[in-house]
Amino acid sequence: MSEPLYVPVLPTRPHAAGACRRLWPDVRAAIRPLWNLPPLPGAATETLAKLVGKYVDPVSAVSRHGGWIDAPFGEDAQTADLAEALSVYCELGQLRPVTGPERTETQQAAAVETARRCARGLGVRVRVAKEWDDSLGEHVRSLLSRTGPEVPVDLLLDMGAVLDDRSDAGKEALRALDALMPLAVWRNAALLGGGFPRVTADMLEEGSHEGERAEWRMWHEVRATGSAYAPLLGYGDYGVQPPSALAQVPAPGRKGGPSWGVLRYTTDSSYLLFKTLARGRDRIAVNRSAARRIVELPEFRGAGAGQGEEWVSDCAYGPLSTGEGVGGPTERLRAGNLQHMTYVVRSLPGG
Template identity: 45%
Template sequence: MRPHAVAAFKDLAPWTRDRTAPLWTLPVMTAGDADELQQAVRKEIGRVAAVQKYTPGWLDAPYADLDEDPCATLLPFYWSHTALRPVTAPDLPAAHQAAAADSAQEGGNGLGIRVRLPHGWSEERGENTAALLSRVGPEVPVDLLLDLQTVLPDRPDAGKEALRALDALVPLTPWRTVAVLSGAFPDQVDRLLDRDRGEADRTDWETWHEVRLSGRSYAKAVRYGDYGTLPARHLGRAAGGGERSRFGLLRYTTDRSFLLARFWAEKRGETGVTREAARWITEAPEFRGGPASSGELWYQRCAHATGSQGTGNAGTWNQVGNVQHMTYVVRCLQGRAV
């Protein structure tokens, strides 16, 4: 739930946006007092609610304290009175689970259950999920969001881990949606770069195909989800937190990899390095051209613009990278990739 993510979703073409169900996650929120915290939470969620009016999406708040205001009041309101479906998890406090379940019953939009699987599956996770489902009740539609989190090449068994989890979780209830989520953008890109250019494998994409081709009775019904072009670890960062990198990074999603173009961005008074990075992307054989999405169009304009026209900042680069990525993924899933 960052400004660049909201801007990316808003910038999607209608055909793509209508086929996308975002899982918005409220970041860690810090404030001096309860009033400041209330304003901050309202601002974050309100920005999302404004663009998520007509199609459903999920709103997860794993870091919020639902025992106390303002979250105890604000979150049930948004969960019950907007298109944002509530999300809870088997490892969250009882107060969080109860508030999300009550909101799902009141709002009638169903409940997302996000089962995090950063490592291997354990029977305890299955038992905790079953216990949560028993508290929710059979009248509430439920969505299974199996979150593998980071799936890089050093996790070759991620597909098997997902299948083991799904084998245990799918029979627990008639899920309305079953989705597998993961992130494959690397935490550190230095080892992948040669003179600030390189590629990263889309390991999560391979993992999802492994699930779909597993032959399981539920396999063809599993939906695809990912973290976009940022590392999965960014999810736990506080709003406005984290040190700003001295480097900028342009990302472009191809069939099996992310193209990476890094450049020096600290105190830059010169936009040439950004344009060089954009040109490298536009000259790649996999580049699909401006008509493919507004992301591709931005890369073209950045690569070839002259004079005083700006090249954006980190928020811009994250936004256009995700627009390009999301558009391409949706078209691939619909069998219409170009």
């Protein structure tokens, strides 16, 4: 296997593509995103390729160092059309197709065929819902038997659905890895956890909330076991949104939404969230105050630490007479991802 990589599990949305585009070159070179198409319910054959292009063109352009493209919510009737549409980005770009043991045989076969044509490899995404099930290992073995030794394979062990408050998440990940690692000569193997918690108004009643970085703890627990594969095990998370955000159905032109928003900041052990306002005459003052709370944290690494910190610092000290630099939901998500991804890469061995 290659050196440990950071695998951010990202939606094919503007805020995520924009964050990757703005990363410093050395940080971007250290990440291999796992991009996820949103659900495209009922999309017909004649429109599917255009929809896929709308979402994948921007992320393909910022993935020149590689990564994976997945359609985890694809409908059975869309399998062939999705495979054909995505194969373009695997053949002409740097992205690799993805399949998994729970996918249909049709989807698995399409992903394997794309991997053969592209000669860049195949991502095998193994999702653990609550605890490891040995039958998953048998399904992976069966999938690999149809892949063939000529196709390089990458293991993406996705523990994103394991509850953050489970103290035994590391043990479950270790059980899964002990079963999966002997099944192939994996080119890369990464342990993917959750991400920032799902934010609710109740969480921010006091204006802020602190959550534990459970997936960071889980990865370190596995690395500390001394297993032969542990030193080369990549790290992954869902960034500044919870895993459930990937399943949100796009709603073009939707207006309204909650009257509040959130600024996010990642520290060594915590996810910090600060309430902002989406509208109202106090919006600018409240949002700049939220940014100042981040800047005044002992853990704040300074405006020069990355573009995320720079954006927060600019937001904190901008004039109250104008909303310039305060941004909306997309800008806040982009800034949060910039800060988070840069910090993760700097925290990894050799980062």
